[in-house]
Amino acid sequence: MQLETSTVMEHELAGGDYRLLTLASQRIADAVLPGQFVSLGLAAPADAILRRPFSVCDAGAGRLTILYKPVGRGTRAMLALRAGDSLSLLGPLGHGFPMPPSDAAQPPLLPVLVAGGYGVAPLYLLARRYPRRGLLFVGGATGRDILMTSAFAALGWEVHVATEDGSLGEHGRVTTPLDTWLAACEVDAKHDFFACGPTGLLHAVAQRAAAGGQRAWVSLDRHMGCGVGACLACVQRLNNDGEKVWGRVCKDGPVFDAARIVWE
Amino acid sequence: MQLETSTVMEHELAGGDYRLLTLASQRIADAVLPGQFVSLGLAAPADAILRRPFSVCDAGAGRLTILYKPVGRGTRAMLALRAGDSLSLLGPLGHGFPMPPSDAAQPPLLPVLVAGGYGVAPLYLLARRYPRRGLLFVGGATGRDILMTSAFAALGWEVHVATEDGSLGEHGRVTTPLDTWLAACEVDAKHDFFACGPTGLLHAVAQRAAAGGQRAWVSLDRHMGCGVGACLACVQRLNNDGEKVWGRVCKDGPVFDAARIVWE
Amino acid sequence: MTKTAAPPPDLAVTIGGLRLRNPVMVASGTFGYGVEYADVMPLAELGAIVVKGISLAPCAGNATPRLVEVPGGLVNAIGLQNPGVEGFIAQYMPFLRRRAVPVVVNIWGRRIEEYAEVAARLDGVPGVHALEVNISCPNIKDGGHVFGTRLDAAAAVVAAVRANTRLPIMPKLAPNVSDIAAFAQAVEAAGADAVALINSYPAMVIDVETRRPVLANVSGGLSGPAIHPIAVKLVYEAARAVQIPVIGIGGVSGPREALEFLIAGASAVQIGSANFGDPAVAGRVIEGIADYMRRHAMSSMRDLIGSLNVL
Amino acid sequence: MTKTAAPPPDLAVTIGGLRLRNPVMVASGTFGYGVEYADVMPLAELGAIVVKGISLAPCAGNATPRLVEVPGGLVNAIGLQNPGVEGFIAQYMPFLRRRAVPVVVNIWGRRIEEYAEVAARLDGVPGVHALEVNISCPNIKDGGHVFGTRLDAAAAVVAAVRANTRLPIMPKLAPNVSDIAAFAQAVEAAGADAVALINSYPAMVIDVETRRPVLANVSGGLSGPAIHPIAVKLVYEAARAVQIPVIGIGGVSGPREALEFLIAGASAVQIGSANFGDPAVAGRVIEGIADYMRRHAMSSMRDLIGSLNVL
Numbered sequence A, B: 001m002q003l004e005t006s007t008v009m010e011h012e013l014a015g016g017d018y019r020l021l022t023l024a025s026q027r028i029a030d031a032v033l034p035g036q037f038v039s040l041g042l043a044a045p046a047d048a049i050l051r052r053p054f055s056v057c058d059a060g061a062g063r064l065t066i067l068y069k070p071v072g073r074g075t076r077a078m079l080a081l082r083a084g085d086s087l088s089l090l091g092p093l094g095h096g097f098p099m100p101p102s103d104a105a106q107p108p109l110l111p112v113l114v115a116g117g118y119g120v121a122p123l124y125l126l127a128r129r130y131p132r133r134g135l136l137f138v139g140g141a142t143g144r145d146i147l148m149t150s151a152f153a154a155l156g157w158e159v160h161v162a163t164e165d166g167s168l169g170e171h172g173r174v175t176t177p178l179d180t181w182l183a184a185c186e187v188d189a190k191h192d193f194f195a196c197g198p199t200g201l202l203h204a205v206a207q208r209a210a211a212g213g214q215r216a217w218v219s220l221d222r223h224m225g226c227g228v229g230a231c232l233a234c235v236q237r238l239n240n241d242g243e244k245v246w247g248r249v250c251k252d253g254p255v256f257d258a259a260r261i262v263w264e
Numbered sequence C, D: 001m002t003k004t005a006a007p008p009p010d011l012a013v014t015i016g017g018l019r020l021r022n023p024v025m026v027a028s029g030t031f032g033y034g035v036e037y038a039d040v041m042p043l044a045e046l047g048a049i050v051v052k053g054i055s056l057a058p059c060a061g062n063a064t065p066r067l068v069e070v071p072g073g074l075v076n077a078i079g080l081q082n083p084g085v086e087g088f089i090a091q092y093m094p095f096l097r098r099r100a101v102p103v104v105v106n107i108w109g110r111r112i113e114e115y116a117e118v119a120a121r122l123d124g125v126p127g128v129h130a131l132e133v134n135i136s137c138p139n140i141k142d143g144g145h146v147f148g149t150r151l152d153a154a155a156a157v158v159a160a161v162r163a164n165t166r167l168p169i170m171p172k173l174a175p176n177v178s179d180i181a182a183f184a185q186a187v188e189a190a191g192a193d194a195v196a197l198i199n200s201y202p203a204m205v206i207d208v209e210t211r212r213p214v215l216a217n218v219s220g221g222l223s224g225p226a227i228h229p230i231a232v233k234l235v236y237e238a239a240r241a242v243q244i245p246v247i248g249i250g251g252v253s254g255p256r257e258a259l260e261f262l263i264a265g266a267s268a269v270q271i272g273s274a275n276f277g278d279p280a281v282a283g284r285v286i287e288g289i290a291d292y293m294r295r296h297a298m299s300s301m302r303d304l305i306g307s308l309n310v311l
C-alpha cells in the first residue's frame, strides 16, 4: 500500500454517463493486481471527509485507469478533473481475484466473467492478465450501461450482452445468456466464475456456481470509511467453518469466495 | 434589494493579484448607487455558509463589475469562475456615498477621493457618476496594489499615487501626497472627502477632515453575516448626538459620515 | 414524477392552537424582524417568522467580532442585542402587522421575573401570535443558558411565562444536555404548548496566529449544517417524550434536512444560518416539502410527521 | 520565515508519566491497531497510537450500515467490534511491540467490573503504555455512554480501573453534558492521570426517501470538522478545571485545529476521522506544529500549551 500524489493524464467518456480516468502513478500502477482497488482523495467537495474507492480497470507502465459513474457528490465533482490536475491516490487496496500462476503444470479452468455496470472494470484487468481466454457475460439496465465490450473482444474474449430494456444484446438480465450458455455446457465441464456488479448479480452467480459445483469469486461493493481495514465500517458476514464472522470488504476482500458469503 | 441568478461575462486580471469580475445582471446593475455593495453566493467551497460582500466598481446596461483580491477561501475559489458560470447575486445593499443632485443650483464641492487597495472600487463608480471632477489619492504597499488609476485619469480625474515601498508614485502612505496637497490648498477651500480602504486610512482621512472643518464620507469594511441588517454581526459604534449607538455597517452603512464614527 | 391528478398536498400544521400555512419558519436572530429580507423572501409565504430575541430593556449585545465562519457552520456571539420589548413593539410591529405572517416573538431575560414581564407586555399586542421562550442562548454571561441546562430552572421560566400570557408558548431548549427528553417533559409539564430545539451549540474558535479567541465574547454558539445530525437525534428523542408539538431547528439548508426533522417527529422546522447564504431558502424548502409529499402521495402533514420507520 | 539558527523546537510532552515524542496521537477506532496504516504513516513518528476499543470478551459490533458521511463529518455506529482483550494481546501486541510507538489501549465495558477486569489483564502486558477509558461511546445500548453522562458513574469506573492497573489512565469524556468541568474534576479526583475529550457526538441521519435511519443502529456518533468548535470549547473548559493533562480530540484535520486545542490548554491531541481522508495527516500535523513553533520562536511545548490570551 502506497500513498501517492497523482496527476490526471486522460479523462474521457466511456459510454453512457461513465468516464475513464487515467492517472499517472509511480508505484501503485505497477503493484496493483486484478480485483484490487484504489481510493482517491479529492479536493472537492470541501466538506467531504472520506476518500472514494474505485476498482482498477487497467494499469501498467506508470499509468492506472479507473472506470467510474457519476452517482453522488464525490463522483460528480470528479467530472471537473482535467489533465494535469492532481489528486491523492492510495493503493493498491484489498485482495483481488486469485490468479493462476502462468507457469503452472495444469492449465487453468475456463474463466467465466459476469459483470454489471462498472463491474467490468476489475474484470478487464483480470482479462488482460489471465493466462487463458474465456467468456464475459455483461448486463445492464440499458445499452448505455454496457461498457468496454470491444476492449474485451479485442483481447480475444467471447462477449455476451443482455439489457433489461432489450436495447442491446439479449433482452433480460445477464443471467439469461449465462443460463443459456450453462445449459449448453457439458455436465461435468469445469470453469471458474469471476463476478463484479450489484449484489443480486453476485448472488445469482454464487447460486449457479454452488449448483454446478464450481468456484465463484465475487467482488463486493460496500460503503467504506478507511478502505484499509481500520474502521470496521464495511464488514460483511462470512461463513468460517460453520461459524459466522465479519469480513472487512476493504481488506479481507473486496473479492471473496462466493461460498463463504452469508447472503442476506 | 433583489436576488438574481447572474452569469459571469468577463473575468480578468486587474493588476497585482486583483481581478475584475463582470456579471450579467438584469436589475441590480441598474439600481446600484456608488458605494453600495452586492453579496455573492458562491457554490464553492461547499462548506462555506456565508455570502461574500463586494463593492460595486462599475455598473450599467445590464452589467456589473467588482474588483476583488483573493485573500481567503471564498475569494480564492472565485478565481476558478469562467465566463458562463452562474452565481447568486444579492443587491444593491447598504447606503452608498451621498451624491449631489446633478441639477442643483450650487455646484458641488471639489470631491477628494482617498483609496487603499480595492478601495478604489466604489470610488470608481462614484467618479463615473459624480457631477464634478476631482482628485484621487491612492495608496498601497507596493505598485501591485495600485489599481485602475488610468481609468480614473481617463475620466479626467487627477490621480496621486503613493506606495509604502516607493515602487510607484511617492514613497510613503497615501497621506503623504494628500497632506502635501492639503498644505497647498487655500485656507478656506472647501471640499468633500470620500474614502475607502483600511481602517487606518479612513481614520487618517477623518482626522484631516475634522481638522479642516470638511466633511468626509468613509466606507467601512466589516466581516458580515447576512449583509442585509438582520444578524447584527457587522456593527460599528457611532456617535448619535453624544449617545453611543451601534450602526449596522451592511445596512446603515457601509458609508458613514466620518464624524459619526467612534474610532477605537 | 408528479401525479398531476392528485390535489395539492396540504402543508398546514397547528402548533399550540396556532395554525400555520406550512411548517417552515425562519429562526430567531437570523431573519431580523422580517423587514430586512422581505424584498426577496415574501413574508406571507412563511409558516411563521420568529423575530430576534427580545428582552425587557434594550440590550447592546456583545463587542465585536460577533460572528465567524467555520467549515459547515457559523459561530456567533451577537449577545442578544435588541431594542427592548417596547422598542420592538413600536419599531417593528406596525410593519409586521401589515404582513399576513404569524409572528412568533423570541423572548429572554436574565431573571425569571424578566421573562414573565416581557411575556406580560406582549400578551394582547395585535399581530403577536406566539412566544418562543429562549432558555438556551449560549452568549450571555448570566441567565439565558443556565435556564436551559437545569431542569428546575427551565420549568420555572416556562411556568412564569405561562402565568403571564394567553399566547401559545414554546420554550427553546439547549442542546448541551445529556437527557433532552427530561427537559422536553419538564417544560411540557410547566405549561408549554410546543417545544423548539435546538439553539446554537456552545463553541469556540481560536485565532492561532494571535492566540486569542476570534470572538470578542471568547465563546459563541455553533449553528449550520455542522450541527444538523446532532439536532435530528435530539428532535427524535424529544418528539418521543412529549405530546406537544416539537419544532426542529439546526442546519436546515434545503428540503432534505427539513424532511429529516419532520420524519423524526417534528411538527415544524426553523431555518437559521441558511438564510444568510440564500435569503430565499425558506421558499425552496416549502416547495421541496410539497414536491416530496406529491412524489410520496402524501396529502397532509399527518402522513409525514413522525413517519420514521425504525427497524 | 524559519529562523535557521534556532535549535529545532522540542515537541515532547509528558502525559501521566508517559513521555511522548510529540503531542499527536491517532484516535481510537480510526487507526485500527496500527498495522493497517503502517505502510503510509510510520508509526514511530506518532506521539502515540490509541487502538480500537477493547472489551473483556470479543464483541461483534452493530449490524450494517455502520458509517455515513455527512457534510463536514461522519456519523458512525460501529458498535465497538473487537477481538476481546486476550484476542487483542495475541493478535496485535506482537506487531505493536516491534514498533517504537507508545501504545494506548482504549478500553470499555458494559459493567464497571468489566472495565476493571480488562484493565487488570492489560496491566503488565509488555508494550502497553497507557489505558484510555472510554466512558462515552454513543453506540452501545447498555453501558458505555451512560457512564460518561453521570458524574458518580464516571468516577466509579475510573476508580475501579485505577485500582487494577499501574498504567497511566485517561478517561475519555462524553461531549453531551452541560458541565464538562465537573466531569473532568470527578475523574481527576477518582485517580485519572489525564483526561481525553471529546468522543463523537450522539447524532442521527435519516434517509428521507425510505424514511428509515441510515445506520442500522438508528443513531451514531458525529465526528470530524463539524464538531471541532464544540470540542475546543469543552477542552478549554476542562483544561481550566483540572491539574492533570487534557487531550484534545475532535475535528483535527490539519495543524490549525491541533494548535487550537494546544493553545486552549490541551497537552496533546488526537486525530480521528481525518485519518480516513489522509492517512498521513498525523505527520502533516506534527510537522505543522513544529513549523508554527519555529515561526513563533517557541522552544518547547510549554510555550504553546494553554497560551490562549483572553485579554
Ligand SMILES: Cc1cc2nc3c(=O)[nH]c(=O)nc-3n(C[C@H](O)[C@H](O)[C@H](O)COP(=O)(O)OP(=O)(O)OC[C@H]3O[C@@H](n4cnc5c(N)ncnc54)[C@H](O)[C@@H]3O)c2cc1C
Pocket (backbone or CB within 6 Å): A037, A052, A053, A054, A055, A056, A066, A067, A068, A069, A070, A071, A072, A073, A074, A075, A076, A118, A121, A122, A220, A221, A222, A223, A224, A254, D065, D066, D067, D068, D069
Ligand atoms: C471496492 C469498491 C470498488 C468500486 N469500484 C468502482 C468502480 O470501478 N467504478 C465506480 O463508478 N464505482 C466504484 N465503486 C463505487 C464508488 O466508490 C461510489 O460510487 C462512490 O464512492 C460514490 O461516491 P459519491 O461521492 O459520488 O456518492 P455519495 O454521495 O457518497 O453516495 C452515493 C449514494 O450512496 C449513498 N450512501 C453513501 N454512503 C452510504 C452508506 N454508508 N450507506 C448506505 N448508503 C450510502 C448515498 O446516499 C447516495 O445515494 C466501488 C466501490 C467499492 C467499495
Ligand SMILES: Cc1cc2nc3c(=O)[nH]c(=O)nc-3n(C[C@H](O)[C@H](O)[C@H](O)COP(=O)(O)OP(=O)(O)OC[C@H]3O[C@@H](n4cnc5c(N)ncnc54)[C@H](O)[C@@H]3O)c2cc1C
Pocket (backbone or CB within 6 Å): B037, B052, B053, B054, B055, B056, B066, B067, B068, B069, B070, B071, B072, B073, B074, B075, B076, B118, B121, B122, B220, B221, B222, B223, B224, B254, C065, C066, C067, C068, C069, C214
Ligand atoms: C462592504 C464591503 C465591501 C467590500 N468590497 C470589496 C471589494 O470591492 N473587493 C474585495 O476584494 N473585497 C471587498 N470586501 C472584502 C471581501 O468581502 C472579503 O475579502 C471576502 O469576504 C473574503 O472572503 P474569503 O472567503 O476569501 O476570506 P475568508 O477566508 O472568509 O477570510 C479572510 C480573512 O478574514 C478573516 N476573517 C473571516 N471572518 C472573520 C471574522 N468574523 N472576524 C475577523 N476575521 C475574520 C479570516 O481569518 C481570513 O484571514 C468588502 C467587504 C465589505 C464588508
Ligand SMILES: Cc1cc2nc3c(=O)[nH]c(=O)nc-3n(C[C@H](O)[C@H](O)[C@H](O)COP(=O)(O)O)c2cc1C
Pocket (backbone or CB within 6 Å): B225, B231, C027, C028, C029, C030, C052, C053, C067, C074, C076, C078, C080, C106, C134, C137, C172, C198, C199, C200, C222, C223, C224, C225, C227, C249, C250, C251, C252, C270, C271, C272, C273, C274
Ligand atoms: C447570528 C445568529 C443570531 C441568533 N440569535 C438568536 C436569538 O436571538 N434567539 C434565539 O433563540 N436564537 C438565536 N439564534 C439561534 C438560531 O435561532 C438557531 O437556533 C440556530 O442558529 C440553529 O439553527 P441553524 O443551524 O439553522 O442556524 C441565533 C443564531 C445566529 C446564527
Ligand SMILES: Cc1cc2nc3c(=O)[nH]c(=O)nc-3n(C[C@H](O)[C@H](O)[C@H](O)COP(=O)(O)O)c2cc1C
Pocket (backbone or CB within 6 Å): A225, A231, D027, D028, D029, D030, D052, D053, D074, D076, D078, D080, D106, D134, D137, D172, D198, D199, D200, D222, D223, D224, D225, D227, D249, D250, D251, D252, D270, D271, D272, D273, D274
Ligand atoms: C469509525 C470510528 C470508530 C470509533 N471508534 C472508537 C472507539 O472504539 N473507542 C473510542 O473511544 N472512540 C472511538 N471513536 C471516536 C474517536 O476516537 C474520536 O473521539 C472521534 O471520532 C472524534 O474525533 P475526530 O473528529 O477527529 O474523528 C471512533 C470514531 C470513528 C469515526
Ligand code: FES
Pocket (backbone or CB within 6 Å): A223, A224, A225, A226, A227, A228, A229, A230, A231, A232, A233, A234, A235, A248, A249, A250, A251
Ligand atoms: S472501510 Fe474501514 S475497515 Fe473497511
Ligand code: FES
Pocket (backbone or CB within 6 Å): B223, B224, B225, B226, B227, B228, B229, B230, B231, B232, B233, B234, B235, B248, B249, B250, B251
Ligand atoms: S451583516 Fe448582518 S446585520 Fe450586518
